[in-house]
Amino acid sequence: GDLDAFHVGGSDGAGVVWAVGEDVRTLKPGDEVVVLGNQWDERAEDIRLGADPATSASQSVWGYEENFGSFAQFAVADEYMCHPKPRRLSWAGAACYMVTAATAYRQLFGWQPHTVRPGDPVLIWGGAGGLGCIAIQLVRWAGGVPIAVVSSEERGEECIRLGAKGYIDRREFDHWGRLPNTDDQAAMDRWLAGARAFGRRFWEVLGERRAPRIVLEHSGADTIPTSMYLCDNAGMVVICGGSTGYNGDVDLRFLWMRQKRLQGSHAANARQAREITELIDRGIVDPCLSLVLDFDEIGAAHQLLHDNRQPPGNLAVLVGARRPDEGAQA
Structure with missing residues (x-):
């Protein structure tokens, strides 16, 4: 028909x-x-x-x-x-x-060699959402250390119940959105101050000064700059959506000099x-x-x-x- x-x-x-x-x-x-x-x-x-x-x-x-x-x-x-x-x-x-579950599974285990290994810190955006609640359990099952980003204490506590080491309340930060022009040093300094504060909060929750080896992304424009900055050397940001917008700004210095990976992931096989x-x-x-x-x-x-x-x-x-x-x- x-x-x-x-x-x-x-x-x-x-x-x-x-x-x-x-x-x-x-x-x-x-x-x-x-x-x-x-x-x-x-x-x-x-x-x-x-x-x-x-x-x-x-x-x-x-x-x-x-x-x-x-x-x-x-x-x-x-x-x-x-x-x-x-x-x-x-x-x-x-x-x-x-x-949600098959998408999260592919993100975390479908992109060799960046699959979750025991001890890996993993940052999970939208930890209490459909993708996040599954991802937290999968990271824990594989021996990784899931840390969730949420929009309320209630959602954060739900993430802990599911197995997260802890959570970060994104409302405590205001550097979200498009990356400033990298030639605008003052704007970049303000953005870096916010991204570094977010990174310090990640260390506090993790309990040690280690960056996430894998960042599970789907929020897109507002968060990709922070994800790419925070991700560990030779780590991976894996993204399956763009709920805050499709313009993903990346400071290429972090990508090439730190040899990080930005991987698109869609659904599952x-x-x-x-x-x-x-x-x-x-x-x-x-x-x-x-x-x-x-x-x-x-x-x-x-x-x-x-x-x-x-x-x-x-x-x-x-x-x-x-x-x-x-x-x-x-």
Whole structure:
């Protein structure tokens, strides 16, 4: 049909397989699955030549760039997008985690040699958000030391509960935004004073004078200058979004002379989605479901996100399920 005539959104979801196409081999009607909202053409030339499917020129996001997403009674997904639903989770819990969890997993473990190692300090922006709450648990699981950046003490305490060593309240600093012109020495001095104060706060929380080997970024324009400054020599800033803007200013002296890495990361591939699902299925990682809304509240859920008024963690909406706890099995 005409895909421009309507749009079904929703890039996360969990449900029961109702029917399968003739070429499907690994699924059957009745299977309970979680969907990774990352689509690609398995016949694409770059994939056939060995590319990570998540980097393919054919890659797109289901329920966002593509149609027939999860905000409907029936959704149409490709076979490789579906993963076994963790039995212990409710439908709401299973539906809330994949986009944020798989994205964080790829950021932290998908970019060799900059994967989290035991003892690594890791700075996590938006620690109480959907990405952050998963990233904190993953860094802790790998033996790293997660330190969260948050916008309130309440959110900071939630990060500590999830395993963060501590948190930094970004409201205590005012140097956020675009990097000044590096020829304007007075403006650069003011910016550096703010960035260095932030770095000292990081040391205080960590308990030693070490820089983060990995910085998990998604906030973009307001924070990239600080992230690139603070990141350790030969460390990595890995970014999957730009919620405060897409102009990422970088003082190239920090990038080349300190031999740092600025790495883009988008969604995840099927293996990474399966591995984070395994960690959640085993109870190692909590999906951090904090709010469940009804189907007719989808608009309200988006407004909460837009206004940054959502509770810490991930949100879900009920489409077919009747209760927030429906679907969980012992």
